[in-house]
Amino acid sequence: MNCFLYNSSVGKKLVMSISGCALVLFILFHMSMNLAAIFSAEAYNMICELLGANWYALVGTAGLAALVVVHFAYALLLTINNYRARGKQRYAVETKEPGVSWASKNMLVLGVIVLGGLLLHLSHFWAKMQLVEILGGHESEVGGQMIAATDGAALIQYTFSQWYNVVLYLVWFAALWFHLTHGVWSMFQTAGWANDTWYPRLKCIAQLVSTIIFLGFAAVVVVFFVKANCGCCC
Amino acid sequence: MAFKLDAKIPAGALADKWSNHKAAIKVVSPANKRKLDIIVIGTGLGGGAAAASLGELGYNVKVFCIQDSPRRAHSIAAQGGINAAKNYQNDNDSVYRLFYDTIKGGDYRAREANVYRLAEVSNLIIDQCVAQGVPFAREYGGLLANRSFGGAQVSRTFYARGQTGQQLLLGAYAALNKEIAAGTVKSYPRHEMLDVVVENGEAKGIIARNLVTGEIERHGAHAVVIASGGYGNVFFLSTNAMGSNGSAAFQCYRKGAGFANPCFTQIHxxxxxxxxxxxxxxxxxxxxxxxxxxxxxxxxxxxxxxxxxxxxxxxxxxxxxxxxxxxxxxxxxxxxxxxxxxxxxxxxxxxxxxxxxxxxxxxxxxxxxxxxxxxxxxxxxxxxxxxxxxxxxxxxxxxxxxxxxxxxxxYTMGGIWVDYNLMTTIPGLYAIGEANFSDHGANRLGASALMQGLADGYFVLPYTIGDYLSKKIQAPKVDVNTPAFDEAEKAVKDKIAKLMSINGKQSVDDIHKKLGHIMWENVGMARTEQSLKTAITEIQALRKEFWKDVKVVGDPMSFNVELEKALRLADYLELGELMARDALNRAESCGGHFRSEHQTEEGEALRHDEEFAYAAVWEYKGMDQEPELTKEMLDYEFTHRAQRNYKD
Amino acid sequence: MNFTLKIWRQKDAKSKGAFETYKVTDISADTSFLEMLDILNNNLVHEGKDPVAFDHDCREGICGMCSLHINGLAHGPGQAATTCQIYMRKFKDGDTITIEPWRSAAFPVIKDLVVNRGAYDQILQAGGYVSVRTNSVPDANAIPIPKADADESMDAAACIGCGACAATCKNGSAMLFVAARVSSLAKLPQGRVEGARRAKAMVAKMDELGFGNCTNTGACQAECPKGISIAHIARLNREFLAAKLQD
Structure with a gap:
């Protein structure tokens, strides 16, 4: 393939940047959608219904899946390449350079955790919702009870009543937070849209976005965990 | 046999000499340039600019440097700036004023015609460098800024922060890269020239050591250009880079090129x-x-x-x-x-x-x-x-x-003697930049070294070398399998074998420090007849000590820094003596050469123009032989020689 | 002051290397790091041992020749300085100091601490110049250049090509080096003319020579002895992408 998006380092990075950007936008949408669940199960389920096995939701899902695959495949490709470029003989002593964030040097590890969390999340929700509809069903069994494919609120309620899920999800969100603190400003840099004036601003935006995302997602998890486990007092 | 020195200074008015000369000298057609090979030693401002310009003209150029990249030549360390007679500051600067300041700054021991040419092409250098993308300092209006330097009452120094040398060198190096990419120049980094090969009285090539593998290589060419810089490291402690050395120039001297004014050393x-x-x-x-x-x-x-x-x-x-x-x-x-x-x-x-x-x-x-x-x-x-x-x-x-x-x-103002064409006393062998002696007399003004290197490399040598090479268009490729090459290579190998075999008690640096001490104490800022005689005796003794007691470790057929240093020190031990001899001969004070016996009542340098208005050109006669002096008389047709006055 | 030195020794490119330990004693705090190595080497020569090979030349922080990885950092402790500008007062008496060569696949070791950085020359040969002939140029003041642009160009042009960026980068990426040249010329009207061609050619050469990809960690700018900003990498990205999109 003779395209700079595939055969040049800067081009490959652009693919990471754009796919990353699209994923961040999706995550922001997903987070806003989740927040609805805190306030109203009906409202949340209405959104779930919109995102059932209809054509636009399916196209969206396929698109997202493609983005994740591309983002991850390119990450692997680049990392292998980078590992080779580093050479066989590694430094015996390595010291952290001042001003270099931990996240920036561990994006692949963070990415793998995020991906792992995503798979878990898909098994918890998508497999019980859109997938059921794709397969022609309307409900599935979750923790001994049947839940409708459109009743996202019930799924949330059930999933986050389990403490281990809460822990896993929070770890997942934390990894995502780290990943995004670097990823969000980095995608501007890679696209060439950054300079010394904008670095502090972009890094601030990155912190803000990742923190909002973390808090937004975590809020739902925590609220539902609290609701489920101390129903008497709330 | 004394030299028959012909400086080939063109006739005519000072301002017309260079134009007349350019019109008079021969050129080589593009088709013939392709057939001619040139070797350039050194990749600083002189060598880099020359190699790039010669490559651009169509010659086949081989360029050698001892560093790992042409960009690291010591020109890079020049901080302050480069002079040019642009008169952008409207302070009444002119080519003549730059010429005059340089002649006067050099204490009337430089050639008028060369210095005028230098001032004349100085403006072209700034144009050239700006076009190459050298980021000179600018004013808010977008035009070039200037500052003042010693020895001038006008602001004519162009600069790029404190890194002017670096920026100019990156310009020359970029031009060189362009030619390397085009295939006209071949670069040999980590190579050191150890001898120049002279056959039938003409320079035919060099013997070089690959500093990585230790191999001794032969390279032939129709002309050889020495742009290897100065020899200030003879003092051990100097502002020169650790690798800067006088060996390339010294080999030329040993092979018969005249060495001029070796005692003129600038103390910054x-x-x-x-x-x-x-x-x-x-x-x-x-x-x-x-x-x-x-x-x-x-x-x-x-x-x-x-x-x-x-x-x-x-x-x-x-x-x-x-x-x-x-x-x-x-x-x-x-x-x-x-x-x-x-x-x-x-x-x-x-x-x-x-x-x-x-x-x-x-x-x-x-x-x-x-x-x-x-x-x-x-x-x-x-x-x-x-x-x-x-x-x-x-x-x-x-x-x-x-x-x-x-x-x-x-800095060393002295160097290989060259004529107006920058050719040494050996036909086909050229010397440019700090390696030659021509433009700064007894003292160089600040911001003039960069000017000279680039002037020689971009604007002088590419023209003048054609005059010699036009006679070589029928000449075949230089054969490197001749007795002259055999002999030169054998001499180099023998010298290396000898150094490796001594296995004495002192490291190269131990002896170099001793030499530096002798030089600084006796041939330094103030010299006397007595101190110079002492220096000569002590250096001779130290040289004997070196050849008996030096310890060079390691394998000569590999990367061996100790061997490199030993080869250079061997030359310094002769060059130091030559400097002392020259200083002893020059019984006057001028510029950087200060003989305590010859000073005015206020302690200023006292020249003796009647006796010493000449460039002292020395001819090598053997390691322990006295060299022979030939004088190139300096005529001052256009300036009035006066006691330098910086008081009013 | 006294120090224990753990130094990487490697006979040549083909041999396997290993660390060796040396002691140096009675070192003045005003001694530079390389002078300290000179002292060690002089001792080794007296002992008849092969001295440690290391690159150095100007010892003023400008030639870009020195290239040591000291205690895990390119050019050692302290920012905005080359190895030759490090003084022993930066260390504590009795310290153990580990000295390694640049490690990057594109910079193979020649001997001990000396590496081959020819790849950087090759990248510049691919396009790091303005294609002007000697003498066929306009007057230096013919094109005014805004001071800010000239200053920014100079910021990038301060690169000394030492290789610390690629040596430090966990990806072995030469982006800061390439960006410094591309950006410096991109900020000047003289360099703009062939800006697109230059960006494409230099990035292609960089990739071909086996350097890694930039992941924006910023380690290069932290270790760059000339403090060159990764903003120049952003500009390189911009130049390259704009050029490719116009193809």
Missing amino acids: PTCIPVHGTQQSKLTLMSESLRNDGRIWVPKKIEDVKALRAGKIKPSDIKEEDRDYYLERRYPAFGNLVPRDVASRAAKERCDAGFGVNETGLAVFLDFKTAIERLGEDIIKQRYGNLFDMYEEITDVSPYKEPMQIFPAVH
């Missing part, structure tokens, strides 16, 4: 003083600092004692107790007198007991007045990187306390 006034015996290198603080810095020592000896004892800080000394000795002695030029004058004045004060550090060998360079006048921000903008560098080395902030400075060996 603003270097960081020596701190101890473990030092390997002296650090220069740019001359541009003298634009705003004021040089002084205390007036009272009690203050000096208190300073040395650490009882007071320099800033504690009151204004009226400070002796701004340059401003006192040279009111017209003040702190911006030429380098030789500033260096000697510092030595005079230190000899009188006013040196301000423990060794008594330092004076102050103070920015207090400038900071009060301009504010710390402006000073930071102008000299921030230099101040940081100073603080890094000495642990003292020049914003708070004055810098301590002392003179150090910096």
Whole structure:
């Protein structure tokens, strides 16, 4: 393939940047959608219904899946390449350079955790919702009870009543937070849209976005965990 | 057999000489240039610019440097700037004024015609560099900025922060890269020229050592250009790079090229003083600092004692107790007198007991007045990187306390003798930049070294070399399998084998430090007949010691820095003696050459024009033989030789 | 001051290397790091041992020759300085100091601490120049250049090509080096003319020579002895992408 998006380092990075950007936008949408669940199960389920096995939701899902695959495949490709470029003989002593964030040097590890969390999340929700509809069903069994494919609120309620899920999800969100603190400003840099004036601003935006995302997602998890486990007092 | 020196200076008015000469010399057609090979030794401003320009013209060029990349040549370390007679500041500068300042700065020991040509092409250099993308300092209007340098009363120095040499070299290196990419130039980094091959009286190539593998290689060419810089490291401690050496030039001398004015050494006034015996290198603080810095020592000896004892800080000394000795002695030029004058004045004060550090060998360079006048921000903008560098080395902030400075060996005006075409006494062998002797006389003005290197490389040699090569268009490729090459290669191999076999007790550096000490004490800032005679005897003895007692470890057929250093030191041990001999012969003071017996009542250099208005050209006669002197008389047709005056 | 030195020794490119330990004693705090190595080497020569090979030349922080990885950092402790500008007062008496060569696949070791950085020359040969002939140029003041642009160009042009960026980068990426040249010329009207061609050619050469990809960690700018900003990498990205999108 003779395209700079595939055969040049800067081009490959652009693919990471754009796919990353699209994923961040999706995550922001997903987070806003989740927040609805805190306030109203009906409202949340209405959104779930919109995102059932209809054509636009399916196209969206396929698109997202493609983005994740591309983002991850390119990450692997680049990392292998980078590992080779580093050479066989590694430094015996390595010291952290001042001003270099931990996240920036561990994006692949963070990415793998995020991906792992995503798979878990898909098994918890998508497999019980859109997938059921794709397969022609309307409900599935979750923790001994049947839940409708459109009743996202019930799924949330059930999933986050389990403490281990809460822990896993929070770890997942934390990894995502780290990943995004670097990823969000980095995608501007890679696209060439950054300079010394904008670095502090972009890094601030990155912190803000990742923190909002973390808090937004975590809020739902925590609220539902609290609701489920101390129903008497709330 | 003395040299028959013909400087080939064109006839006619000073301003017409170069144009007339260019019109008169022959050129080589493009088709023939392709058939001609040129070797360039060194990739600094001279060599880099020459190799690039020659490649661009269509010659086949091979360029050699000892560093790992052409970009690292020591031209890169020049800080302050480059002169040109642009008159952008409207301060009445002109080609003539630049010419005159340079001749006068050189204390009337340079060739008028060469210096005028240098001033003439200086403007082209700035144009060329700007077009290459050299980011010179600019004013808010978008046009080029200038600053002042020693020995001039106009602002004609173009600069790129404190990294002018670097930027100009990156320009030349970029031009070189363009030609390497085009295939006209082939680059040989980490290669050192160990001999020049002369056959039938003409330069035919070189013997080089691959510094990585240790292999000895033969390279043939129709002309060889030496652009290997100066030999200041003969003093061991100097501002030169550790690898800078005089060996390439010295091989030419040994093979019959005349070596001119070897004793003319520039001692730069603003270097960081020596701190101890473990030092390997002296650090220069740019001359541009003298634009705003004021040089002084205390007036009272009690203050000096208190300073040395650490009882007071320099800033504690009151204004009226400070002796701004340059401003006192040279009111017209003040702190911006030429380098030789500033260096000697510092030595005079230190000899009188006013040196301000423990060794008594330092004076102050103070920015207090400038900071009060301009504010710390402006000073930071102008000299921030230099101040940081100073603080890094000495642990003292020049914003708070004055810098301590002392003179150090910096540049060698002497070098291989060349005619107006930059050709040495060996046909086909050229020398450009600091490696030759031609343009700076007995003292070089600040910001003129960059000018000369680039002038020779871009604008002089590419024309003049054609005159010689036009006679070679029928000549076949140089055969490197001839007795001359065999002999040269054998000599180099024998020398290496000899050095490796001595296995004595002293390291190369041990002996080099001894040589440096002899040179600095006896052939340094002030020389006497006695000190020079002492130097000659001591160097001869040290040379014997070297060949009996040096220890060179390692394998010659591999990367071997000790061997490289030993080969260079072997040459320094002869070159040092040559410098002393030349200094002894020149029984006068001029520029950087100060013979204590020859000074005016005020302690200024006293020239003897009737006897010494010549370039002393030496011919090699063998390691322990006295070299033979030939004089190239210097005619001053267009300037009036006078005692240099920087007072009014 | 006294130090224990753990130094990487490697006979040549083909041999396997290993660390060796040396002691140096009685070192003044005002001694530079390389002078300290000179002292060690002089001792080794007296002992008849092969001295440690290391690159160095100007010892003023400008030639870009020195290249040591000291205690895990390119050019050792302290920012905005080359190895030759490090003084022993930066260390504590009795310290153990580990000295390694640049490690990057594109910079093979030649001997001990000396590496081959020819790849950087090759990248510049691919396009790091303005294609002007000697003498066929306009007057230096013919094209005014805004001071800010000239200053920014100079910021980038301060690169000394030492290789610390690629040596430090966990990806072995030469982006800061390439960006410095591309950006410096891109800010000047003289360099703009062939800006697109230059960006494409230099990035292609960089990739071909086996350097890694930039992941914006910023380690290069932290270790760059000339403090060159990764803003120049952003500009390189912009130049390259704009050029490719116009193809």
